[in-house]
Amino acid sequence: MHSGLRKMCEPYHLAWLEEPIHSHNMNGIRRLKEMGVKIPIAFGESMRIYYEYETYIEKGVDHVQPSIGRMTRMDDIIRIRDLAREKGVKFTSGGRIYLTAIFGCLYSENEWIEYHEPISRPVGAYTLFQPEEKNGRFYCQPDLPGNPKRLDIAKLEKDGLMESREIYYPKNW
Numbered sequence: 625m626h627s628g629l630r631k632m633c634e635p636y637h638l639a640w641l642e643e644p645i646h647s648h649n650m651n652g653i654r655r656l657k658e659m660g661v662k663i664p665i666a667f668g669e670s671m672r673i674y675y676e677y678e679t680y681i682e683k684g685v686d687h688v689q690p691s692i693g694r695m696t697r698m699d700d701i702i703r704i705r706d707l708a709r710e711k712g713v714k715f716t717s718g719g720r721i722y723l724t725a726i727f728g729c730l731y732s733e734n735e736w737i738e739y740h741e742p743i744s745r746p747v748g749a750y751t752l753f754q755p756e757e758k759n760g761r762f763y764c765q766p767d768l769p770g771n772p773k774r775l776d777i778a779k780l781e782k783d784g785l786m787e788s789r790e791i792y793y794p795k796n797w
Contacts, residue, residue: 633663634662638663640686640687641663641665642667642669643667643670644656647668647670647671650679650680651683653680653684653685665686665687666686666687666688667687669691672696674700674703677707681707686714687714688714688716689738690704692719692720692723692724693720705717705730716737717736718738718740719740720740720743720744720747723771723773724737725737725755725762726771728762750776750785751776752776753768
């Protein structure tokens, strides 16, 4: 990060600076920290597995941001959250709100869900059950078992967005 940009940003008291350099430039992250960047640096939305977050934290990232829909393993979200807690690093997760709201019930008050409305809204129009927003928080429907995310197949078909549909059942069902 150029020192001029750093000085220009400081008066605004930014909560964090999100991926100011390429997300895989691990040594660049270390150099940013060595330059004395005071704004917390956030990385992680493009990473897929827990081990990359270990490296981020080792290089000095202040804020990790796994994206639920991009993770190769869902239990990695919890491992990353626990790592952030252990190392004193800020944790937020983002992605489609329907999945992040489910995992958000496992977060503390200081671990946030980053609401990506531009990518959530179009998908949300084709779901049956959406989290309800009240006072800046999202609530999932508690009476649905498992993941309450359900696509509205009838609407997808009506709007011409499904080319075909085939249902597979296990043998002996």
